Amino acid sequence: MAGQTPNNAHPTNGKADVRGVFSTQEVRRVGTGTTTRKTVQKTFWFVEQNGKEIDCQPLNTNYVPSGPKRKITLDELIAKFSPEPEFYLNSVFPKMQEMQRNVENGDTHREKGETFAAEYEYARALNVDEENVRANFGIGLTYLERGDNAKAQDIFQRLVKLEATFEPEHKHLFNEFGINLRKNRMLQESLEYYHRALELSPNDENLYMNIARVQLELKNLVECVDNLLKALTLSPRHETSLKFLAWLIQKQLVPADRLDGVRAALQAAQSGAARQPKPAGR
Numbered sequence: 240m241a242g243q244t245p246n247n248a249h250p251t252n253g254k255a256d257v258r259g260v261f262s263t264q265e266v267r268r269v270g271t272g273t274t275t276r277k278t279v280q281k282t283f284w285f286v287e288q289n290g291k292e293i294d295c296q297p298l299n300t301n302y303v304p305s306g307p308k309r310k311i312t313l314d315e316l317i318a319k320f321s322p323e324p325e326f327y328l329n330s331v332f333p334k335m336q337e338m339q340r341n342v343e344n345g346d347t348h349r350e351k352g353e354t355f356a357a358e359y360e361y362a363r364a365l366n367v368d369e370e371n372v373r374a375n376f377g378i379g380l381t382y383l384e385r386g387d388n389a390k391a392q393d394i395f396q397r398l399v400k401l402e403a404t405f406e407p408e409h410k411h412l413f414n415e416f417g418i419n420l421r422k423n424r425m426l427q428e429s430l431e432y433y434h435r436a437l438e439l440s441p442n443d444e445n446l447y448m449n450i451a452r453v454q455l456e457l458k459n460l461v462e463c464v465d466n467l468l469k470a471l472t473l474s475p476r477h478e479t480s481l482k483f484l485a486w487l488i489q490k491q492l493v494p495a496d497r498l499d500g501v502r503a504a505l506q507a508a509q510s511g512a513a514r515q516p517k518p519a520g521r
Contacts, residue, residue, distance in 0.1 A: 257288040260298070260327035261320035283323065285331070286316065302330045303338055305368045307402065338367045338374075345377045354381045372403045376412040383419040395420070395428050399435045421453055429453045444470040448480045455492075463487070464497045471504045481508050 265280045285296045285304035293316060299305040311320075345360035361378035364371055379394035398404045398416070405413065413436070420429040433450045440446065447470035454463035464487065470480040484501050487493050493501050 257286055257293065257316070259286060260284065260323045260331050261286050261295075261316070262323050263319055263321075283326070283331075284320065286311075286320065298331065299368060301367045302334050303368050304335070305370050334367065338364045338371065341367075342371065342373050342377065345374065345381075349377060349381055349384075352384075354385050357381045369397075370401055370403075372398075372401060372406075372409055373412065375401070375404075376409065376416055379416055380412075380419060383416075383423050386423065388423055388425060391420075391423070391425070392428065395425070395432065399432060402439065405436045405439045417449060421456065424456075426453055426457055442473055444474040444477050444480065447473070448477065448483065451480075451483065460487075460492055461494050461497065464493055464501060468497075468500055468504055471508070475504070476508050481505065 261284050263282050263284065265282070267278050267280055269276055269278050283298040283302075285298060287294050287296075293311050293313060294308045295311045295316075296304040296308045297306050341360045341364035345357045345364065348354075348357035348360060358378055358381050361374045361381065364374035365378065368374070375394055375398055379391055379398065382388075382391040382394065403409070417429060417432055420426075420432060430450065430453055433446050433453070437443070437446050437450075447466045451463045451466040451470070454460075454466060464484070467480045467484050467487075470477050471484075474480075481504075484493075484505060488501065
C-alpha cells in the first residue's frame with residue numbers, strides 16, 4: 240500500500256483501472272401493518288481491478304477491507320455501485336497505509352530476531368483487521384520462533400479458517416509457517432494445516448510431500464510413502480519427492496508392501512528423464 244496512489248475512478252469506457260471505495264444501498268422494510276417503514280442500508284466496499292477481474296471486499300468497522308472477496312463484473316459495478324472518493328481518500332486509504340506500515344515494521348523486527356517488538360507491530364495491525372493474513376502469519380511465526388506454542392495454537396486456528404491463507408500471494412509465508420509448526424513438534428496441527436490447503440488445491444504435489452514429512456516425524460511410514468506416491472502421480476519427476484523416496488529406501492524405511500510401488504515410481508521418473516529431448520546446441 241505504501242507508495243501507491245489512491246484512485247477511485249468510476250469506469251466509463253471499460254478500460255480504466257479501478258481501485259477505491261464504492262457503496263451499495265439496500266431498501267428494507269421494518270415493522271408490520273401501519274407501522275411499516277422503509278430504511279436504507281448503505282454498505283461500503285473496497286473494489287480493485289486486476290486486469291479483467293474486479294474484486295469486491297467489504298469494509299470492517301475500522302474502515303479497512305476485511306473478509307472474503309467476491310468477483311463482480313464491470314457492468315455490475317456500474318449499475319449497482321456508487322463511488323465514494325472522499326471517504327476513500329480521507330478515511331480508508333490512510334487506515335490501509337497505517338496497517339500496512341505496522342505489518343512491514345513487524346516483518347523488519349522479526350527478521351532481526353526482535354520478537355517482542357514484532358509482536359507489538361503485528362498486534363496493532365490485527366486490532367484494525369483481525370483477518371489480515373500477513374499480520375496473522377507474522378505474529379504466529381513470532382510465537383513459534385519464541386517457542387510459545389499455546390499462543391501459536393490460537394493463531395493457527397484462525398489461519399486455517401481463512402481461505403486467503405492459502406492464496407498464491409502468501410505462498411512464502413504459508414511454507415514458512417508450515418515448516419515452523421513441524422519444527423515446534425506441532426505435528427497434528429501441521430497435518431490439519433496441509434489437509435486444509437489440499438481442500439483448496441487438491442493437485443498440489445508439494446502439499447503431499449509436506450504431509451509425507453510430517454508423517455515421517457510421526458513414524459507413520461505407510462502414510463509417508465503413500466503421500467510421496469501421490470505427489471509423484473501428480474508430478475512424476477518431482478525432484479524433492481524422488482530424493483525423499485530414495486532416502487527412505489537407503490534407510491530401509493519403506494514398508495514391504497509399498498516397495499513395488501516405490502520402485503515403479505522411481506523407474507517411471509528415470510524413464511521420463513531418458514525420454515527428455517536434449518536442448519539444441521548441447
